[in-house]
Amino acid sequence: MSIESYPPVLRRHLGGRRRPEEEAEAMEEANPVPVIDLEVLGLKEEERKLEEACKEWGLFRLVNHGVPSTLLEELQGVAKELFALPFEAKEGACSGTVSYFWGTPALTPSGTTAITMNMNWLEGFDVPLSQLSHFNPHLPTLQSIRLLLIDYKTHLWRIATTLFEAMAKNLELDLKFSKPYLAENTGMVRVYRYPHYHDTNVGWGMESHTDSSVLSILNQDHEVSGLQVLKDDQWLTVKPISNTLIVNLGDMMQAMSDDRYKSVSHRVSINKQKERISICYFVFPGEDVVMESSKYKPFTYNDFRAQVQQDIKTLGYKVGLPRFHQNHDQST
Numbered sequence: 001m002s003i004e005s006y007p008p009v010l011r012r013h014l015g016g017r018r019r020p021e022e023e024a025e026a027m028e029e030a031n032p033v034p035v036i037d038l039e040v041l042g043l044k045e046e047e048r049k050l051e052e053a054c055k056e057w058g059l060f061r062l063v064n065h066g067v068p069s070t071l072l073e074e075l076q077g078v079a080k081e082l083f084a085l086p087f088e089a090k091e092g093a094c095s096g097t098v099s100y101f102w103g104t105p106a107l108t109p110s111g112t113t114a115i116t117m118n119m120n121w122l123e124g125f126d127v128p129l130s131q132l133s134h135f136n137p138h139l140p141t142l143q144s145i146r147l148l149l150i151d152y153k154t155h156l157w158r159i160a161t162t163l164f165e166a167m168a169k170n171l172e173l174d175l176k177f178s179k180p181y182l183a184e185n186t187g188m189v190r191v192y193r194y195p196h197y198h199d200t201n202v203g204w205g206m207e208s209h210t211d212s213s214v215l216s217i218l219n220q221d222h223e224v225s226g227l228q229v230l231k232d233d234q235w236l237t238v239k240p241i242s243n244t245l246i247v248n249l250g251d252m253m254q255a256m257s258d259d260r261y262k263s264v265s266h267r268v269s270i271n272k273q274k275e276r277i278s279i280c281y282f283v284f285p286g287e288d289v290v291m292e293s294s295k296y297k298p299f300t301y302n303d304f305r306a307q308v309q310q311d312i313k314t315l316g317y318k319v320g321l322p323r324f325h326q327n328h329d330q331s332t
């Protein structure tokens with residue numbers, strides 16, 4: 001048998017990459033996720049902690065973030081209600097700006113969908129935050145989410161800019177150039193539900209990946225665990241703790257930091273007993289802003305997204321940043 005005879009998506013699993021199932025998992029107690037306090041981020045000691053978290057983990061837990069705990073809980077509650085609606089109601093509720101998706105099957109090169117091992121056990125709503133005022137759904141639960149998001153998005157942008165400026169300072173980036181690397185109008189929220197299932201070997205809630213964003217901010221279920229982060233070759237389960245947010249760094253942050261900061265690999269496991277809700281925010285560079293760094297060729301986020309989409313279509317997976325490396329051979 002020659003491995004080259006397999007479609008790329010299958011080679012990836014056979015060709016020496018470790019299968020996620022074979023890797024040990026542990027709770028984060030043994031190696032706790034770093035905690036950053038937003039209220040004292042101006043202090044030297046907290047800046048140092050942030051620097052270490054960005055370098056060593058690419059992920060941290062944010063406390064004293066200023067979002068009322070009632071708002072975080074209401075978002076979780078209304079999302080739960082929304083997903084509890086019949087499938088047809090959810091499918092029929094969206095048009096235009098907000099979309100409903102499930103399973104995210106991979107595309108074959110011909111464009112037809114194929115059920116592959118990349119099937120994610122989830123359903124979700126995609127909400128571009130800049131479009132909230134044009135979105136006027138009939139479904140009362142979707143309308144409630146919309147109203148909560150109008151409030152939440154102000155907090156998200158405040159948190160994202162505060163963290164970004166602290167990171168830019170640590171990295172000694174010139175804010176004059178790097179400010180457009182974080183653009184408010186690119187902000188989007190994905191509201192997910194991961195169904196529970198007794199046999200967790202059927203797959204993943206979401207397979208191992210890095211985010212393409214600059215920063216991602218997660219309001220994860222306060223009770224049901226699922227999010228796992230790769231740290232020193234070990235998968236750690238990130239504990240659900242109420243009134244805290246999880247922040248992870250994406251590919252764009254890794255690029256602008258010249259690889260000093262880490263776009264962290266993470267995934268979501270299926271829970272045996274309970275479904276899990278998460279409300280995730282992603283923010284990106286302005287679409288046509290050229291990212292300059294010493295490790296990568298200059299590229300815009302548009303270039304990056306197009307390449308990711310093409311790789312998913314033809315190879316079945318995201319290659320991501322290595323495609324843009326200064327010495328990357330385009331033929332591979």
Ligand SMILES: O=C(O)CCC(=O)C(=O)O
Pocket residue numbers: 190192206211218220227266267268278280
């Ligand atoms: O649901 C989560 O906790 C994580 C979701 C995620 O990683 C993503 O949407 O990129």
Ligand SMILES: [Fe+2]
Pocket residue numbers: 209210211216266
């Ligand atoms: Fe992610």
